[in-house]
Amino acid sequence: MKASDKLNEEIERECPVAGKLLSVLGRRVVFPPGIPEQAGQAKGKRFNATIGQILADDGHAAILPAMGALARGLPEEARDAAYLYSPVQGLEALRRAWRERQRREIDPSLPSSLPLVTVGLTHALSLLADLFAGEERAVAVPSPFWGNYRQIFAVRTGAQMLTSAAYRDGRFNPLAIAAALEALPAGKPAIALVNVPSNPGGYSPMDGERQELIASLRAIAEERPLLVVCDDAYAGLVYVEGVESRSLFWDLIGAHPNLLPVKVDGATKELSFFGGRVGFLTFPFAPGSIAAEALESKVKCLVRATVGSPVGASQSVVLQALRDGGVDGQIAELRDSLAERHRVLEQALADVDPALLRALPSNSGCFTLLELPDELGLDAEETRLDLLEHFDTGLVAIPPRFLRVAFCSVAAADIPELVHRIEQSLRARRGGE
Amino acid sequence: MKASDKLNEEIERECPVAGKLLSVLGRRVVFPPGIPEQAGQAKGKRFNATIGQILADDGHAAILPAMGALARGLPEEARDAAYLYSPVQGLEALRRAWRERQRREIDPSLPSSLPLVTVGLTHALSLLADLFAGEERAVAVPSPFWGNYRQIFAVRTGAQMLTSAAYRDGRFNPLAIAAALEALPAGKPAIALVNVPSNPGGYSPMDGERQELIASLRAIAEERPLLVVCDDAYAGLVYVEGVESRSLFWDLIGAHPNLLPVKVDGATKELSFFGGRVGFLTFPFAPGSIAAEALESKVKCLVRATVGSPVGASQSVVLQALRDGGVDGQIAELRDSLAERHRVLEQALADVDPALLRALPSNSGCFTLLELPDELGLDAEETRLDLLEHFDTGLVAIPPRFLRVAFCSVAAADIPELVHRIEQSLRARRGGE
Secondary structure (H helix, E strand, C coil): CCHHHHHHHHHHHHCHHHHHHCCHHHHHCCCCCCHHHHHHHHCCCCEECCCCCCECCCCCECCCHHHCCCHHHCCHHHHHHHHCCCCCCCCHHHHHHHHHHHCCCCCCCCCCCCCEEECHHHHHHHHHHHHHCCCCCEEEEEECCCCHHHHHHHHHHCCEEEEEECEECCEECCCHHHHHHCCCCCCCCEEEEEECCCCCCCCCCCHHHHHHHHHHHHHHHHHCCEEEEEECCCCCCECCCCCCCCCHHHHHCCCCCCEEEEEEEEHHHHCCCCCCCCEEEECCCCCCCHHHHHHHHHHHHHHHHHCCCCCHHHHHHHHHHHCCCCHHHHHHHHHHHHHHHHHHHHHHHHCCCCCCCEECCCCECCEEEEECCHHHCCCHHHHHHHHHHHHCEECEEECCCEEEEEHHHCCHHHHHHHHHHHHHHHHHHCCCC | CCHHHHHHHHHHHHCHHHHHHCCHHHHHCCCCCCHHHHHHHHCCCCEECCCCCCECCCCCECCCHHHCCCHHHCCHHHHHHHHCCCCCCCCHHHHHHHHHHHCCCCCCCCCCCCCEEECHHHHHHHHHHHHHCCCCCEEEEEECCCCHHHHHHHHHHCCEEEEEECEECCEECCCHHHHHHCCCCCCCCEEEEEECCCCCCCCCCCHHHHHHHHHHHHHHHHHCCEEEEEECCCCCCECCCCCCCCCHHHHHCCCCCCEEEEEEEEHHHHCCCCCCCCEEEECCCCCCCHHHHHHHHHHHHHHHHHHCCCCHHHHHHHHHHHCCCCHHHHHHHHHHHHHHHHHHHHHHHHCCCCCCCEECCCCECCEEEEECCHHHCCCHHHHHHHHHHHHCEECEEECCCEEEEEHHHCCHHHHHHHHHHHHHHHHHHCCCC
């Protein structure tokens, strides 16, 4: 029996919905008994000539002095992990520390795997696309959405993006994913992308909306196998009293036998380490369980085939931080400064003539989304170019009529003037003036 | 006209062989006019609210003190590049510095692009697989070969691996790739993987062999469009007088209109930075040329769809090293210590009974390959397990009868005893004793 057949059988037995969701490629992959496995078995042997990395005579990493920028800041015992190959699944200590962090205030009875380390969150999404998407697979996402979802799922694997409006009448629409899948024949598997807090929306569903969203995902699972990708890139960045900041992943575990939730998160935004490329991919199965190990084997094969191994250097930086007692206070401080920018932005937007611009509801994350009223007759891309050319100001345009403001990258003191310039640009180009 | 059609037309016009080699996915991809492009246009504007990365009020990276392990070792002006998103193509300064390094002692008239930065060399290979492989595409490689080629090309994209013996009668076979492709119908495009110095062989072709290899690749191009992937992972690690260390990439540029050479190299081995994941992908076209820009657009789409962007943190460490006047001396020193290990290993192997073990020729890289003589009746995997269990020694087994010794990770002083243990294990299990 082929190794992949054995793995697929295990998955079908332990988690039938995962078996139904696997793509052609997803069914094919299995971590091979190659060099990483043989090197693992040789670890700690008196003579270990398995792995092709250069070691000094003392058995530690051979770090060139010119390459010491990172070594100098790390304790001696952390340097090997930074300069040598990471295990394909990531550094064990980091996986444990991140899992512990993910599960703070989470019911201990909810199962979750040791997160697999990826090269930023995009890599985790791309691995999920390889495992579960592919030609003709439907991928539902509220619109507007982060454009790279299209590259990751549709362009690369050939899946079909299905969208529906994320906002209706200026309010968050918790049924957007259900609406996007409405026309898909019953029984056809689908993937739902749930990004909370959202990009570009900067929104986390409020209590009633959250329950509606969960109920609608459960209802979809009545009709078809459903993978729910909880893209928690902006986890923790919540600025408004009463907004639930806990990941939907935890609410979806066990919600329906035909629903498989997975969690994607990482250090990029949570630890403000954009250049580090440390992401995590977590399955709703206990560490060491057959389902967790089978899916882990598949992911490891894909990690090895796409990037070799995740980034040891960045993982070491993140691990140092998680061991630092001060990190949570520092994160809270950074969040407070973003909350202040968010407050100032909301205030400035409240004063704008609604005939020019409507701010969609925003309570979290890094962005606020602005909508140009239909009757204004101006489009987003023209407005972006006008702002660049005449107002020394850069925003992101999302056609036809959305503008995304990344308040995370603008000082609070600059925000009123930023809003003023947007208003000026619109007023100047408004028809009939 | 679709953006991808325009790009494909440009490629077909400027480099017809590349047009013939592109995969279905390769034809589909084009870097989209999304957030990175809009953010690029907003760079330097007084108000820049385009990009979703957290900036401090002063416009620099918001680095948490607990995350400072890398920042502390970097000059202040290098910290933003380490902690913020890298451009999708990599840091401009690093691309320039690496190109300059690649081209030392290279004829200035030979064109080469600004290298695109990837997440280690595997990512560069994986991007090439996405661009040029896919179902049924033939990928020729001498055997034994690095096992991950199979995951990257065959398992992930569905390409077909074709192999032929890398050694015949204990000698390097420069015609292995030609032999691997012999049965493929003329006209069918193919990919050749040329890994010099080789893994697992530790071999660089000597002068006559090198010329034979080049001539045979040119002869293949007479029959079919041929992509030659020069996997230069171990570039520069040459230990024997008279062995050419210059990449075959340079010899293949312009060698035949139906032959497209590409270069894959990186900091992993060249700068002993295994955990950094900094690789490079270089095309044989001048920077800014239509062909270079079209292929760059396709690669950038795939980089964005697989990992978001390359690793800023590691790129910054590498860039510091390339700016350090001492780095070449340090690399030479490291190479000398590997050369010494290689010398000691050769000497120890020379004394082994050839009825037990034959060392294949090795002159470079990180490995030496051992072959168990057929008539000995012992297989590689059994030998590996016996060495682990009874001799406290780890090697990599390559079925049926090869053992790979990674001398790069063993102190010279330990090598004679390592060889002695291999010999003991074989002697003890030899039939009839």
